[in-house]
Amino acid sequence: MMMTVNSLSIPAHPANRSFSRFVANGDWVIPVFLVVWFALVVVPLVVLFAFSFFDTKSYMTIYEPSLNTWMSLLESGRLGVTLRSLRIALTVTLIDLVIAFPFALWLAKGRTSKSTRAIVIALLTIPFFLDISSRTIIWRAILGENGAINSLLKSLGLIDAPLNWMLYTEWSVHFGMVIASFPTMVLPIYLAISIIDDALIEASGDLGASPAQTLFRVIVPLALPGVIAGVLLTLGFALAAWIEPSMLGGGFVNLLSNSVESAFTALRYPVVAALSTFVIVLLVALLFILLLLTRRFSDVLSAFRVLKN
Amino acid sequence: MMQTPAPEQQPDRPGTAHPWSYWQGWPSLAKWGGVVLLFLIYFPLFWLALMSFSEHPLSGIPLPFTLKHYAALFDDTRWLKPFGASLSIALLVGAISAVVATGVGRVLPKTGSPGRVLVLCLLPLFVPGMSMGAALFIFLRSVLGVKLGFGSILAGHFVWAFPFALLIVLVLTTRFDHRLVEASSDLGASSWQTFWRIEFPLLRPAIIGAGLFGFLLSFNEILRTIFLRGTETTMPVYNWTMAASQQSQVPIIFALATILLAVTLPLLGGAFWLLYARMDKD
Numbered sequence: 119m120m121m122t123v124n125s126l127s128i129p130a131h132p133a134n135r136s137f138s139r140f141v142a143n144g145d146w147v148i149p150v151f152l153v154v155w156f157a158l159v160v161v162p163l164v165v166l167f168a169f170s171f172f173d174t175k176s177y178m179t180i181y182e183p184s185l186n187t188w189m190s191l192l193e194s195g196r197l198g199v200t201l202r203s204l205r206i207a208l209t210v211t212l213i214d215l216v217i218a219f220p221f222a223l224w225l226a227k228g229r230t231s232k233s234t235r236a237i238v239i240a241l242l243t244i245p246f247f248l249d250i251s252s253r254t255i256i257w258r259a260i261l262g263e264n265g266a267i268n269s270l271l272k273s274l275g276l277i278d279a280p281l282n283w284m285l286y287t288e289w290s291v292h293f294g295m296v297i298a299s300f301p302t303m304v305l306p307i308y309l310a311i312s313i314i315d316d317a318l319i320e321a322s323g324d325l326g327a328s329p330a331q332t333l334f335r336v337i338v339p340l341a342l343p344g345v346i347a348g349v350l351l352t353l354g355f356a357l358a359a360w361i362e363p364s365m366l367g368g369g370f371v372n373l374l375s376n377s378v379e380s381a382f383t384a385l386r387y388p389v390v391a392a393l394s395t396f397v398i399v400l401l402v403a404l405l406f407i408l409l410l411l412t413r414r415f416s417d418v419l420s421a422f423r424v425l426k427n
Numbered sequence: 428m429m430q431t432p433a434p435e436q437q438p439d440r441p442g443t444a445h446p447w448s449y450w451q452g453w454p455s456l457a458k459w460g461g462v463v464l465l466f467l468i469y470f471p472l473f474w475l476a477l478m479s480f481s482e483h484p485l486s487g488i489p490l491p492f493t494l495k496h497y498a499a500l501f502d503d504t505r506w507l508k509p510f511g512a513s514l515s516i517a518l519l520v521g522a523i524s525a526v527v528a529t530g531v532g533r534v535l536p537k538t539g540s541p542g543r544v545l546v547l548c549l550l551p552l553f554v555p556g557m558s559m560g561a562a563l564f565i566f567l568r569s570v571l572g573v574k575l576g577f578g579s580i581l582a583g584h585f586v587w588a589f590p591f592a593l594l595i596v597l598v599l600t601t602r603f604d605h606r607l608v609e610a611s612s613d614l615g616a617s618s619w620q621t622f623w624r625i626e627f628p629l630l631r632p633a634i635i636g637a638g639l640f641g642f643l644l645s646f647n648e649i650l651r652t653i654f655l656r657g658t659e660t661t662m663p664v665y666n667w668t669m670a671a672s673q674q675s676q677v678p679i680i681f682a683l684a685t686i687l688l689a690v691t692l693p694l695l696g697g698a699f700w701l702l703y704a705r706m707d708k709d
Binding site for chain 2 (some may be wrong): 145147148151152155158159160161162163165166169179217218220221223224225228236238240241242243244245246247248249250251252253255256257258259260262264265266269296297300301304350351354355357358360361364365374375378382387390391393394395397398401
């Protein structure tokens with residue numbers, strides 16, 4: 119950055135000409151960037167993994183390799199939290215997938231106009247840039263005992279007592295997470311479907327395939343890279359969800375993030391590392407399972423082609 | 428689920444738009460499923476803004492309206508410091524993301540193996556925020572012994588914002604016509620002139636988009652900030668701790684969030700206008 123500014127102020131000086139060509143040519147950018155990126159992304163993740171094999175004694179990290187921290191994840195209390203997180207994350211991902219795949223298909227191939235598509239994509243992207251805590255806390259005023267829905271139902275005479283299963287239950291946590299992660303599921307699937315050549319779909323119909331055959335033997339295999347990306351992104355979000363369970367679960371729904379938070383405040387960093395690594399390991403394992411299951415359907419590398427396009 | 432009458436006849440009938448669906452209702456079911464979820468994403472924003480004017484923001488009825496929460500917000504100055512911190516971090520992240528994404532994005536399509544570098548660049552998108560925050564926290568704090576605060580938040584936000592910025596820049600650079608650069612140098616322009624007068628103006632919508640997205644992603648980031656904040660407090664962290672700990676503070680948070688929405692949504696509208704109207708010309 120600094121070099122760019124320097125060369126801007128003295129562009130034509132002969133001694134600087136080769137230097138400015140060097141800057142504008144930009145071949146050095148990628149190696150320099152990769153070094154910084156490794157230090158900021160890859161090294162911390164490796165360190166995180168390594169830390170999960172350390173132990174804590176009286177608020178101090180013991181730098182000796184051990185499996186104690188990992189074993190403690192299987193202890194009674196934690197195991198329940200882990201299984202509950204997994205169950206909720208899988209449910210949320212499944213619900214999102216069931217709603218998102220047809221929606222993405224409709225959006226990409228349902229004869230929607232270009233501006234409809236642009237608006238829907240914009241509407242799906244905007245939530246990434248909004249503050250999640252204020253968006254989530256407002257559900258308390260809608261779902262709560264004296265909230266909007268209960269007030270409405272009461273004034274319509276449909277209920278006598280407020281429904282209190284709507285807030286601070288697993289239901290509200292699912293609800294909040296499904297909404298928050300919906301765009302992460304739709305967008306990759308949409309990208310994958312929208313690059314399918316319309317001619318393929320038409321050809322399939324012309325050659326006598328039933329609509330169901332066209333859907334499951336042409337569209338779904340071609341959309342798989344997007345589906346895998348969407349499932350991984352949503353599952354990663356749901357496994358590590360922090361704001362939704364704490365705000366809509368009201369302390370009654372403990373997930374992995376609550377364990378991480380309590381370990382973090384108790385300075386038990388190896389536990390933080392093990393739980394965070396656990397989430398990543400689960401995602402990688404799932405990626406491999408999905409790739410193995412789908413290998414016969416589609417070329418895995420086309421996932422990258424989707425990203426490139 | 429639904430039994431269809433005589434599906435064989437459908438492909439010939441005019442108006443069967445979808446070769447992948449028997450039942451006419453599937454496309455509209457697919458559409459409305461998504462529309463309901465979009466409604467559930469945006470209704471809270473509307474309700475938040477409405478309730479910020481309400482006498483009893485946590486009740487179900489918005490009426491009667493009042494401005495007292497906004498008055499309380501302006502009497503209470505505690506949110507100014509986190510707001511300033513978020514603003515300066517977000518401005519820096521936006522600027523750095525835009526510059527670095529431009530630098531990498533314009534060279535990446537020309538290199539031998541762009542795929543591998545791209546996967547590495549997009550890796551943070553697939554690492555959950557909690558894990559990335561914890562990883563950076565342990566690395567910076569326990570291994571390097573860095574004092575956490577402004578700088579560490581900046582690093583964490585950059586890692587989060589950069590993949591988005593790079594993707595936006597790549598949309599334009601992968602379609603960039605390199606004959607323009609050759610023509611420019613054939614006509615005697617220095618390489619710097621070529622960059623500044625030919626390449627930069629063509630890439631400008633993407634660079635501005637990358638900066639805007641970087642700014643907004645950083646401004647609203649919370650999961651990584653929770654780990655990396657040290658003694659610093661950003662706006663989302665302030666909102667979160669206030670909303671989580673004190674019920675009496677919630678109305679003020681509603682007012683504050685509404686003001687932020689009023690600033691953020693037009694910015695986003697502008698960014699999307701740039702993306703669609705300016706970048707999608709061809």
